[in-house]
Amino acid sequence: MIFVDSGAWYASAVPDDRDYDAARSWFHANREPLVTTDYVVDELLTLFKTRGEFQRCFEWGRQLLEERIAQLEWVCPADVQRAWILFSTHTDKQWSFTDCVSRVVMDRLQIKTAFAFDDHFRQFGDVTVVPA
Numbered sequence: 001m002i003f004v005d006s007g008a009w010y011a012s013a014v015p016d017d018r019d020y021d022a023a024r025s026w027f028h029a030n031r032e033p034l035v036t037t038d039y040v041v042d043e044l045l046t047l048f049k050t051r052g053e054f055q056r057c058f059e060w061g062r063q064l065l066e067e068r069i070a071q072l073e074w075v076c077p078a079d080v081q082r083a084w085i086l087f088s089t090h091t092d093k094q095w096s097f098t099d100c101v102s103r104v105v106m107d108r109l110q111i112k113t114a115f116a117f118d119d120h121f122r123q124f125g126d127v128t129v130v131p132a
Helices: 006-013 020-029 038-050 054-065 077-089 097-109
Strands: 002-004 034-037 071-073 113-115 128-130
Touching: 002 097, 006 020, 006 038, 006 054, 034 038, 034 097, 038 054, 038 071, 038 097, 077 097
Parallel strands: 002 034, 002 113, 034 071, 113 128
Antiparallel strands: none
């Protein structure tokens, strides 16, 4: 399984995004199952809407919530508590709370690969980030 971050979803959807070509190439070549969280979907839909991408917001939101393109993993209270510990003890990092939740869920599901374009997943140290 490969975890998908909100930036990778966004880059896969929006041709004006600087990572669009790399994202689309990787996305179409990938044969591994994808997983994301409700927190990532929240972040993605908010990003679409604030950037005026209303049509994409509803198209991608529907596909993700109906689990057509990825397994949707719902964050549980224990995940939030573990994420809070990670978030509050790594003050030297620029990780968002959603990044920390993503890491905790990846650990719980034993996922070691993330489809992402920001450096936060690389900073976790033991996560393989694609595309390379």
